[in-house]
Amino acid sequence: MKEEVPIAEKLAKEQREISVSQFFTKNKHLLGFDNPRKALSTTVKELVDNSLDATEEINILPEIIVEIKQLNDTRFIVTVEDNGPGIVKEQIPKIFAKLLYGSKFFKMAQARGQQGLGVSSSVLYGQLTTGKSAVITSKISRNKPAHYYELQIDTKKNEPNVIKDMIIEWDKDHGTKVKIELEGFYQKGKQSVDEYLKQTAIVNPHLNLIYINPEKYKLEFPRVTKELPKKSKEIKPHPYGVELGVLMQMLQDTKATTLQSFLQNDFCRVSAKVAKEICKKAGIYEKSRPKRIAREEVENLLKAIKETRIIAPPTDCLSPIGEELTLKGLKKEINADFYTTVTRPPSVYRGFPFQIETGIAFGGDIPKDEQIKLLRFANKVPLQYQQSACAITKSVINTAWRNYGLSQSRGALPIGPVILLVHIASVWVPFTSESKEAIAHYPEIIKEIKLALQDIGRKLVVYIRKHIKSKEQKEKIDLFEKYIPELAYSLSKLTNHEKDEIESKLKKLLKKELPTLEAENGAKE
Amino acid sequence: MVQKNKQIDKLRELGEKVIKDIDRNKNPSITIPIRALSNVIFNEKTKTIELGNKNALRYFFNVAHSKKFLQTVEIASILKKELLETDKHEHLRGVFYIAKRTIHGTNVNIVDEQTESDKVIEDLEVITGLSREQLHVSANKMGSMVGNIVLIDSGDSIDCSKLGKGGYSVPSITDELVFKKINAKYVLYMEKAAVFERLNEDKFWIKNNCILVTSQGQTTRGIRRLLQRLAEEEKLPIYVLCDGDVYGAYIYSVVKYGSIALAHASERLTIPSVKYVGITMDDVIKYDLKKHLIKLDEKDLARIKQVSQYDWFKNNKEWQKQFKMMKEFNGKVEIQALSAKGISFISENYLPNKIKNKEFLD
Numbered sequence: 001m002k003e004e005v006p007i008a009e010k011l012a013k014e015q016r017e018i019s020v021s022q023f024f025t026k027n028k029h030l031l032g033f034d035n036p037r038k039a040l041s042t043t044v045k046e047l048v049d050n051s052l053d054a055t056e057e058i059n060i061l062p063e064i065i066v067e068i069k070q071l072n073d074t075r076f077i078v079t080v081e082d083n084g085p086g087i088v089k090e091q092i093p094k095i096f097a098k099l100l101y102g103s104k105f106f107k108m109a110q111a112r113g114q115q116g117l118g119v120s121s122s123v124l125y126g127q128l129t130t131g132k133s134a135v136i137t138s139k140i141s142r143n144k145p146a147h148y149y150e151l152q153i154d155t156k157k158n159e160p161n162v163i164k165d166m167i168i169e170w171d172k173d174h175g176t177k178v179k180i181e182l183e184g185f186y187q188k189g190k191q192s193v194d195e196y197l198k199q200t201a202i203v204n205p206h207l208n209l210i211y212i213n214p215e216k217y218k219l220e221f222p223r224v225t226k227e228l229p230k231k232s233k234e235i236k237p238h239p240y241g242v243e244l245g246v247l248m249q250m251l252q253d254t255k256a257t258t259l260q261s262f263l264q265n266d267f268c269r270v271s272a273k274v275a276k277e278i279c280k281k282a283g284i285y286e287k288s289r290p291k292r293i294a295r296e297e298v299e300n301l302l303k304a305i306k307e308t309r310i311i312a313p314p315t316d317c318l319s320p321i322g323e324e325l326t327l328k329g330l331k332k333e334i335n336a337d338f339y340t341t342v343t344r345p346p347s348v349y350r351g352f353p354f355q356i357e358t359g360i361a362f363g364g365d366i367p368k369d370e371q372i373k374l375l376r377f378a379n380k381v382p383l384q385y386q387q388s389a390c391a392i393t394k395s396v397i398n399t400a401w402r403n404y405g406l407s408q409s410r411g412a413l414p415i416g417p418v419i420l421l422v423h424i425a426s427v428w429v430p431f432t433s434e435s436k437e438a439i440a441h442y443p444e445i446i447k448e449i450k451l452a453l454q455d456i457g458r459k460l461v462v463y464i465r466k467h468i469k470s471k472e473q474k475e476k477i478d479l480f481e482k483y484i485p486e487l488a489y490s491l492s493k494l495t496n497h498e499k500d501e502i503e504s505k506l507k508k509l510l511k512k513e514l515p516t517l518e519a520e521n522g523a524k525e
Numbered sequence: 526m527v528q529k530n531k532q533i534d535k536l537r538e539l540g541e542k543v544i545k546d547i548d549r550n551k552n553p554s555i556t557i558p559i560r561a562l563s564n565v566i567f568n569e570k571t572k573t574i575e576l577g578n579k580n581a582l583r584y585f586f587n588v589a590h591s592k593k594f595l596q597t598v599e600i601a602s603i604l605k606k607e608l609l610e611t612d613k614h615e616h617l618r619g620v621f622y623i624a625k626r627t628i629h630g631t632n633v634n635i636v637d638e639q640t641e642s643d644k645v646i647e648d649l650e651v652i653t654g655l656s657r658e659q660l661h662v663s664a665n666k667m668g669s670m671v672g673n674i675v676l677i678d679s680g681d682s683i684d685c686s687k688l689g690k691g692g693y694s695v696p697s698i699t700d701e702l703v704f705k706k707i708n709a710k711y712v713l714y715m716e717k718a719a720v721f722e723r724l725n726e727d728k729f730w731i732k733n734n735c736i737l738v739t740s741q742g743q744t745t746r747g748i749r750r751l752l753q754r755l756a757e758e759e760k761l762p763i764y765v766l767c768d769g770d771v772y773g774a775y776i777y778s779v780v781k782y783g784s785i786a787l788a789h790a791s792e793r794l795t796i797p798s799v800k801y802v803g804i805t806m807d808d809v810i811k812y813d814l815k816k817h818l819i820k821l822d823e824k825d826l827a828r829i830k831q832v833s834q835y836d837w838f839k840n841n842k843e844w845q846k847q848f849k850m851m852k853e854f855n856g857k858v859e860i861q862a863l864s865a866k867g868i869s870f871i872s873e874n875y876l877p878n879k880i881k882n883k884e885f886l887d
Contacts, residue, residue: 476588482631487585487595493602494540505547506585513552513586 020099021155024124030433031121032385039125040076040184041193041384044068046118047080047178048200049381052207053112054084054176059228062207068186068193070214075130076184081177086140089147096123096136096178097151097160110232110319110427112381122180124153129183133163137177139170146170186214191384197221199375199382202329203321203423204229224328229380232319235427236268238312239278239305241351248298251290259293259301260286269311278304315346315353320425321380326359334419337363338463341421342455349444354426356445356452360460361419363467372406372418376439378429383437390438392422395449404457405464418460422449473514480510529609532660535653536605543585543598553585555597558651558789565788567836572797574783574837576651592633593645597652599635600624600645608661614698616663617643651789658698658746668695668748669718671725672736673708685736690725695738699751704759711880712736712755713802714748715766716776720860720871727872733880736761744780746787749794752780756796763796764880769804770857771829774844777801782837800885802876806850809858812875817865818856825857843886 028034032042044066055062062082069077087095099120123134139146150164188194197211201221206228209221242250256262263275270278279286281304284297293301321329326341341359348354366373376383376392387393393413401407401414408414430440439445488503539555546553557580558564564577585594603623608615615623621642627634636642650657657664671692674685678696682705685693696702713735715721721739724730730737736755740748755761765780767773781799783791809815821829832838833848851857863871878884 479588480586480591482628482633483585483591483595486628486635487598490595490599490602491540491543493606494598495537495544497544502544502547509547509550509552510586512550 019156020153020158021124021128024099024121025128028125032437033121033125036074036183036185037187038191038385039129039182040068040078040186041191041196043078043122043125043180043182043184044080044193045196045381046122047078047180048197049112050119051080051082051084051176052200052204052380054082056229056231058085059231060084061223061226061228062204064207065210065212066197067212068214070186071181074183074185075181076186076214077179077181079177079179081175083172083175086174086176087138088140092136092138092147092149093151093160093162096120096134096149097153099124099153099158110317110379110425112379119178120153122182123151124155126180126182127152130181132181135179137168137170139172139174139176142173146172194219196382196384198333199377199384200380202333202375202421203326203377203380203382205321205325205329205332222332224332225325227325229321229325230319232427233317235314235317235353236266238269238348238351239263239267239308239310240348241313241428242267242302242305244298244302247302248295251293251298254290256290258287259284259290262290268313274308274310278308280304281307312348313351313353315348315355317427318346318353318355318425320355320357321423323357326357326421326423330359330361330419330421334361335365336361336417336419338460338467340456340459340463342452342459344448344452344455347444347448349430349442352426352428352430354424354429354445354448356448357421357423357425358449358452358456359421360456362460362463363417366417366419368417369415371413371415372420374413375419375421377421377423378431378436378439379425380423381436383439386432386438389432391441391446392424392439392449394441395446395453396420396422399450399453399457401457404461405468406460422452424449477510477514481507484510529612532653532655533605533609535655536601536609536649536660539601539649539652540598552587553594555583555594555652556580557583557648560647560651560786560788562785565785567782572782572837573791573795574785574788575791576788592635596624596636596641596645597648600642601649604646604649604660604662612661614661614663616665617646620646620662647786654789656746656790656793658700658750663697664745664747666694666697666747667745668738668740668751669693669721670695670736670738670751672712672730673734674704674736675706677703677705686731690722692721692725692737695740695745695747695751697745697747699747699754702751702754704754707736707759707761708734709736709761710734711762711764712738712752713764713766713876714738714744714752714780715860716740716744716768716773717860720766723869724872724876727869729872729876732872733877744776746790746794749780749796752799753794753796756798763799764802764885765799766802766860766876767804768857768859769806769809769851771825771832771848771851773804774801774838774847775828775832778832778835778837800887802879802885804858804860804863805886806847806854808875809850809854812863812866814858814862814865815854815856817862818854818858821851821855821857826852841887847886 033039048064048066051064052062065081067079096119126132126134133150133152136149136151137146145167148166148168149162152161152163154161197209201207201209205224208223211219213219250266254262254266256265259279260275263270263278264272276286282300284301320343323341323343327339330339339361343357344355346353346355374393374396376390396413397411406414406416424439430442432438432440484506485503488499488506491497491502492499543553558576559579559581564579566575566577568575583594584590603620607623618639621636621639624636624642625634646657646662669692670685671688672685676683683693718739718741721737724737738748752763756763765777767776780796783795829848829851833845838844863875
C-alpha cells in the first residue's frame with residue numbers, strides 16, 4: 001500500500017502569502033472601485049478629501065484645483081493640486097505607494113480620511129489598469145525645493161517602488177499635486193464627479209475650488225466665507241468605545257506601568273476612583289503590569305468597563321460646519337426660495353462623540369412632484385452611494401414628513417421641492433463598509449438624526465404654511481372672481497334684476513367676506 | 526297657465542331671496558331641507574314617509590359650497606326661462622346639457638356630470654315644494670301598461686287593450702293623463718318586464734279582467750303617480766308582484782309608503798292601500814320552490830338587516846316574519862322560479878288563486 005501524504009501537508013503547500021494587489025483585485029468593491037465610473041469618482045474624492053484635511057491641519061483657506069483629462073473613451077488623467085502644508089520628502093513614497101499607511105488611523109479626531117487606504121488604493125488602481133506611475137509633486141515651504149516623484153507600488157511586498165525622484169521648480173509656497181492615470185468612465189448626473197464636487201462645495205463654504213472637467217470646461221466653486229471651520233481636537237479613546245483586540249493592543253503599547261495608571265492615562269474620563277472601580281470589578285490587581293495581563297483577564301476587564309458608570313467623552317473635539325455656514329453653502333450652490341439649517345448639540349454612541357447637522361433648501365428650481373433629494377455627508381464628505389443602506393436614509397424615511405408639510409408614502413422618502421442635507425461629524429464615523437458610503441444603524445445615531453430632522457421639519461412647516469396659505473388665499477379670490485359674473489348672469493335670468501348691478505354688489509361683498517372664508521373653509525353643508 | 530305662474534313665482538322667490546341677502550351685504554344663502562334617512566319621518570297615521578324639518582344652508586362665499594350654489598341658481602333660471610315660461614318640457618339629460626357650459630376664464634364647467642344637475646333638480650323640488658314634473662322636467666320612460674283602459678294622452682285617445690305585446694309606454698309625467706273608460710277589477714303591478722310579457726301573452730288581463738303595469742326595477746315616478754291615480758280616482762285595488770327578496774320588499778314599500786330620496790313628494794306618490802301579492806317565503810314552502818332558492822350573499826344579509834329596521838317595516842309582524850324566513854332559508858327566490866311548475870303556472874294557477882283567496886301581505 002502506497003503511503004499517503006497527510007492532507008495537512010497538502011494544504012500547507014497551497015498556503016502562501018496574499019499580495020496586496022491580489023487582495024485589492026478581489027476586494028475592489030470594498031474600496032469603492034466596483035466599476036470604471038465609480039473608480040473615477042472615488043479617485044477624485046480620495047484626493048480632494050486628503051487636500052481638505054491637509055489644509056485644515058495648518059489652518060489655511062483651501063485652494064484646490066481638480067482637472068480630469070480624457071485621453072480616450074476609457075482612459076483619464078486625474079490631477080488634484082492643493083495649497084496644503086506639503087509632505088516631507090521621506091514620507092512621500094510611503095503615503096502614496098504603501099497601502100494601510102497613515103496617521104489618521106491611530107488618532108481619535110474628526111477627519112475626512114480614516115483608514116489610510118484611500119490615496120494609495122487609487123494609485124494601485126491606476127497602476128493595475130494602466131501600468132502608469134503616479135506622479136507626485138510636493139513642497140513644504142518657500143525656502144525648500146519641490147520634490148517630484150514617479151511612484152509605483154511593489155504589489156508583492158506592499159512597498160513603494162520609486163521610478164523617478166528629482167527636485168523641480170514649482171511656483172508655489174507649499175502644497176501637493178497628485179496625478180494619477182486610470183481606466184474610468186465619465187458621466188454626469190446623480191453619482192458623478194461633478195455632483196460630488198458640488199456637494200463638497202456646499203459643506204465646505206470656505207473652500208475655493210476650480211474644476212476642469214473632461215470636456216475642458218472650467219467650473220468655479222467660489223469661497224463664500226473666510227471663516228475656517230473649528231479645528232477638530234484629538235481626544236483619547238473613551239473606555240466604552242474600545243473592543244477586545246484594541247484593548248489588548250493598547251495594553252501592550254502603553255507606557256504606563258500599572259493597570260490603574262493605564263486606565264487613567266490612556267483613556268479619557270477615567271479618574272483614579274473610576275479606574276480602581278474597574279480593576280475591582282474585573283478582579284485584577286490595580287498595580288498589575290499592563291503588558292502581563294492575560295487574555296481572559298482582558299475579557300473581564302472589558303466586562304468591568306461596561307458595568308462601570310463613566311461620564312461621556314468630551315464633545316469639544318468635534319468640528320461641525322455650523323448652522324450659519326451650512327446656510328451659506330446651500331445658498332451658494334442651490335437656487336431655492338427658502339433655506340434653513342439645524343445643528344444639534346453633540347451626543348455620544350459607544351464612547352464616540354458625534355454631532356448631527358441638517359439643512360433644507362425649499363422651492364425655487366427644485367422639482368415639485370418628485371421625491372426629495374437627500375444629500376448625505378460624513379465628516380464633510382459627500383456620501384454618494386448605497387443611499388438605501390444608510391442610517392441617514394432610514395431616519396429620513398421614518399420621520400413623519402406629513403406633519404411638516406410634505407407628502408410621503410409609507411416606507412419612502414417624502415415628496416416635495418426639497419433638498420435635504422444631513423451631516424454626521426464624529427471622531428469615528430461607523431460606516432457599513434470600507435468604501436465609506438453608508439452610515440451603520442446605531443440606535444443613538446438614528447435617534448439624533450431623527451431629532452435633527454424634527455427640528456428642521458418644524459422650521460420648514462412654518463414656512464410652508466405661510467407660503468401655501470397666501471397662495472391658497474390668492475386662488476380663492478381668483479375662483480370667486482370667476483364665479484361672480486356667472487352667478488350674476490344666472491340671478492338676472494331668474495329675477496330680472498340688472499346683471500351688472502348684481503355683479504358689482506357681489507364684488508364688494510367678496511372683499512368683505514374674504515377674511516371669514518378661512519374659518520368657513522372645510523365646513524360641510 | 527295659472528299653475529305655471531305659481532311655479533315661475535316659486536323659482537323667482539328663490540332668486541329674490543338671494544338678491545335680498547346681497548342687498549343686505551350678507552353672504553348669500555339658500556335653505557335646503559336635508560334629504561337623508563336622518564331627516565325622514567314615518568307618519569304612522571297617514572302611513573307615508575315624510576320629510577322632517579332639518580335644513581341645511583348653502584352659501585355662495587364658501588369654498589365648499591360655491592359651485593353647488595352657482596349650479597342651483599343657474600338650473601333654477603333654466604327651468605324658469607327655458608321650460609316654464611315657454612311651456613316646454615325637457616328631459617333630465619337635456620337640462621344637464623343646457624347647464625353644461627364652461628365658466629369664463631377657467632376650464633371649469635358649471636356641471637360636469639348629469640348626476641350633479643339631477644341632484645340640483647331634486648334640491649329645487651324640496652326648496653320650492655314642487656315636483657320635478659311640475660317643473661317640466663321628465664325622466665326615462667321605463668314602464669308599460671295593458672288592460673281594459675282607454676286614456677287620453679296629449680289629446681290622443683289610447684286603448685290599452687289594443688297595443689299588442691309591448692303595451693302602452695307610460696310617459697314619465699302621468700299627471701295630465703285622462704282616464705276615459707276603465708273596465709277592470711284591479712291593477713297588477715310587477716317589477717319585472719319579463720313577467721309582464723308572460724302574463725300579456727297568456728292574456729291574463731282578459732281572463733282576469735285587470736290592468737297590468739310594469740316598470741323595470743325601481744318604480745319610476747310616472748308609474749307611481751299613475752298607480753296612485755288609479756287607486757284614488759278610480760278606486761281600483763293595486764297588487765304588487767315582486768321577487769321574493771329584500772329588494773322586492775323595498776320596491777313594494779316605496780309604492781306603498783314612499784322613498785327616502787323622494788320623501789318630499791310622498792303626498793303625490795304613495796298608495797297606502799296597495800297590497801303585496803308575492804312572492805312570499807310561504808309560497809316557497811307551499812309551491813315547493815326550495816330547490817330554486819338563490820343563496821344570500823353578505824350584501825343581501827346587510828340589506829335585510831337595514832330594511833327590516835326601517836320604521837315602516839319595524840312594527841310589521843308579517844314582514845318581519847318574511848325577513849326571518851329569508852335568513853332561515855338563507856335564500857331568495859325569483860318570480861320566474863314558478864316557471865319550473867309549468868310555463869303558464871303563474872297566470873293559470875298561482876296568481877288567480879292568490880288573488881281569489883286574498884293571500885296578501887300588507
